[in-house]
Amino acid sequence: MSDQLLQVDGLERHFDGLKAVDGISFSVAPGEVVSIIGPNGSGKTTTLNLVSGAIRPHGGSITLAGARIDRADSARIAEHGIARTFQNGRVFATLSVADNIEVGMHSTLTASRPFRGLSNLFLLRWIPLLGELFIAIVGTPASRREGRMIADGVDAEIHRFEARLGPRRHDPAYSLSYANRRRTEIARAMAQKPKLLVLDEPTAGMNQSETSEVLQQLLDLKAEGQAILLVEHKLDLVMRVSDRVIVMDGGRIIAEGAPEVVRHDPAVIEAYIGRRREAKRGGAA
Numbered sequence: 001m002s003d004q005l006l007q008v009d010g011l012e013r014h015f016d017g018l019k020a021v022d023g024i025s026f027s028v029a030p031g032e033v034v035s036i037i038g039p040n041g042s043g044k045t046t047t048l049n050l051v052s053g054a055i056r057p058h059g060g061s062i063t064l065a066g067a068r069i070d071r072a073d074s075a076r077i078a079e080h081g082i083a084r085t086f087q088n089g090r091v092f093a094t095l096s097v098a099d100n101i102e103v104g105m106h107s108t109l110t111a112s113r114p115f116r117g118l119s120n121l122f123l124l125r126w127i128p129l130l131g132e133l134f135i136a137i138v139g140t141p142a143s144r145r146e147g148r149m150i151a152d153g154v155d156a157e158i159h160r161f162e163a164r165l166g167p168r169r170h171d172p173a174y175s176l177s178y179a180n181r182r183r184t185e186i187a188r189a190m191a192q193k194p195k196l197l198v199l200d201e202p203t204a205g206m207n208q209s210e211t212s213e214v215l216q217q218l219l220d221l222k223a224e225g226q227a228i229l230l231v232e233h234k235l236d237l238v239m240r241v242s243d244r245v246i247v248m249d250g251g252r253i254i255a256e257g258a259p260e261v262v263r264h265d266p267a268v269i270e271a272y273i274g275r276r277r278e279a280k281r282g283g284a285a
């Protein structure tokens with residue numbers, strides 16, 4: 001059995017004949033930070049969507065900690081231990097920062113969701129619903145203990161971004177700045193205590209000082225031993241935080257290796273610089 005945390009083999013996904021992800025294979029080891037970079041439209045987000053179960057692959061396999069997850073839906077994949085954030089930042093707008101983070105812990109609950117395994121069985125899915133409702137109203141010693149654990153977990157995640165989210169813990173997400181919404185999203189993902197944290201452009205739309213702050217937070221997560229699969233356009237950040245960098249172009253992996261090696265790979269330089277040259281020529285025409 002592989003000692004990798006995430007193992008992706010021959011992954012494929014097409015959209016109306018367009019091969020967005022064209023038979024890629026890669027892995028993430030426990031505690032490793034792996035970044036996927038590449039020009040626009042090269043298949044990075046589609047890869048994250050496949051790994052997190054947002055869409056289904058048309059071929060290949062995805063294994064997390066030894067379990068096949070490529071046929072599971074995103075809720076089951078979250079239970080397996082993958083948490084993700086989205087390119088455009090997704091939070092529950094009317095929920096407070098604390099409540100958004102608490103939602104992230106839902107997939108980890110056991111005492112408050114004793115029949116959650118039945119949720120996958122269409123005819124029996126009302127049983128866990130009624131069970132959860134009953135426990136929420138009446139409560140059990142175990143569910144009360146779990147309630148305290150949730151409150152501690154929310155505090156711990158807010159503490160991660162204390163200076164920014166601490167004063168805003170009761171504010172509705174719609175009232176937050178864009179950067180704070182993205183921080184809330186990362187805190188919610190971390191509240192799941194994921195084996196693998198999947199981040200899609202966590203600094204998109206952020207200025208330089210906000211980006212530096214995110215870089216420091218990613219370095220802190222890495223120091224905690226958190227495995228991360230990251231898609232990011234800001235190459236300075238990628239080079240500083242990654243153990244390994246995967247470069248995609250046209251749905252394929254064109255280079256892979258340590259940041260310094262990949263940075264000087266001729267195929268990578270061509271994919272980036274050549275594309276820019278083409279865009280300029282197109283603009284000039």
Ligand SMILES: Nc1ncnc2c1ncn2[C@@H]1O[C@H](COP(=O)(O)OP(=O)(O)OP(=O)(O)O)[C@@H](O)[C@H]1O
Pocket residue numbers: 015018019020038039040041042043044045046047
């Ligand atoms: N739902 C979809 N329907 C049709 N085509 C899609 C869909 N999702 C992605 N694609 C196409 O698949 C290709 C890869 O897209 P993807 O979003 O994965 O690229 P990307 O590398 O993440 O790009 P960017 O850096 O711009 O976010 C693109 O040509 C895109 O237009």
